[in-house]
Amino acid sequence: MNTLSPLCCILLALLISSTLAPSQSPAVDLALRSLARARGINIGAAVAARPLLNDSLYAQTLAREFGMLTPENAMKFGPIHPARDRYDFRDADAIVEFAVANGMRIRGHTLVWHNQQPRWLTEEDFSRDELLAILREHITTVAGRYRGKVTAWDVVNEAIGDNGSLRDTIWLRRLGPEYLDLVFRWAHEADPEAQLFYNDYGGEGLGRKSDAIYTMVRGLSSRGVPIHGVGLQMHVSLDSFPNPQDVAANISRLAALGLHVHITEMDVRIRQPITEEKLAAQARIYQEIVRVCLSSPNCTAFVMWGFTDRYSWVPSFFPGFGGALILDESYGPKPAYSALAELLRGR
Numbered sequence: 001m002n003t004l005s006p007l008c009c010i011l012l013a014l015l016i017s018s019t020l021a022p023s024q025s026p027a028v029d030l031a032l033r034s035l036a037r038a039r040g041i042n043i044g045a046a047v048a049a050r051p052l053l054n055d056s057l058y059a060q061t062l063a064r065e066f067g068m069l070t071p072e073n074a075m076k077f078g079p080i081h082p083a084r085d086r087y088d089f090r091d092a093d094a095i096v097e098f099a100v101a102n103g104m105r106i107r108g109h110t111l112v113w114h115n116q117q118p119r120w121l122t123e124e125d126f127s128r129d130e131l132l133a134i135l136r137e138h139i140t141t142v143a144g145r146y147r148g149k150v151t152a153w154d155v156v157n158e159a160i161g162d163n164g165s166l167r168d169t170i171w172l173r174r175l176g177p178e179y180l181d182l183v184f185r186w187a188h189e190a191d192p193e194a195q196l197f198y199n200d201y202g203g204e205g206l207g208r209k210s211d212a213i214y215t216m217v218r219g220l221s222s223r224g225v226p227i228h229g230v231g232l233q234m235h236v237s238l239d240s241f242p243n244p245q246d247v248a249a250n251i252s253r254l255a256a257l258g259l260h261v262h263i264t265e266m267d268v269r270i271r272q273p274i275t276e277e278k279l280a281a282q283a284r285i286y287q288e289i290v291r292v293c294l295s296s297p298n299c300t301a302f303v304m305w306g307f308t309d310r311y312s313w314v315p316s317f318f319p320g321f322g323g324a325l326i327l328d329e330s331y332g333p334k335p336a337y338s339a340l341a342e343l344l345r346g347r
């Protein structure tokens, strides 16, 4: 596979997307990003550095169809801070440069999580004060580096367990529940302009976990902690997805707290074999969730966890499942793509 330098890749994407008039785009007349902006929301996708730098069709499609991106892994603690005294910004910088070059907004993901942590962080028995200093320095360094470029940060990811209580993580065990207030304050100090989000899965509709998230963010807000939104990940399947009315009700109660909502990681996995009927059902689910976002004034972004089935986390994490995204492995539009385009056109 040809390997382009980051700059060449960015210039190539710019050249192709500028010369390839929408009417010539292989997908449809107008790209999703144009249609979405006209309806007042950002549409985006998670992005992996390797295909961005090595697969020109990936870069071209991303630049044409999406006005927002989230680095899938590049900004997580482990990849970006591999040693206590060393950061590795190469992949994150390449993704940010691509977004800036193509006029795309950036969701930063994620400053505080219990997964993808580097071994130096989890293997040493740091004191509470040491861990506070490490975490504050990490947030200040990473959010500070992308100050003015990242529009919204997933400051904390998945801090609530599936049972609705605070997840038992290194952060909770060593720092206590006050870590939540601290990390949002540190992120705001590092980038006062960025919107700061709490991001999670399994709390998109109504229920125990959704209520726990609501209670937690209401507490943060009431204490004057700088939190601006909640990310609803929306990793679903044909057999398991939230009732759209419940999602609308959840978004509405978060609006009453003054919070934005982003759909942050949507994908709709399909159990193999993939059939036309399953693809049609997938299209309906995508369309229903975007319809809810469009009808909710505080829902300002709809981001999928990738955009082509050629690169998706789903097959390796859910054996027997695939086809979760809106473009097929050859970047062709699936029924879900057409359904979103039709909805965004207002039809």
Ligand code: G3I
Binding pocket: 072, 073, 115, 116, 157, 233, 265, 313
């Ligand atoms: O980069 C290394 C590579 O050097 C190594 O050779 C390879 C094999 O060990 O691993 C590679 O790292 C993998 C990384 O993805 C990049 O591909 C990790 O093992 C793998 O665990 C990691 O998976 C990511 C997963 O989060 C980690 O929990 C997925 O790509 C990513 O899509 C997924 O994204 C999360 C969101 O951040 C939060 N919400 C849930 C979502 C799905 O789990």
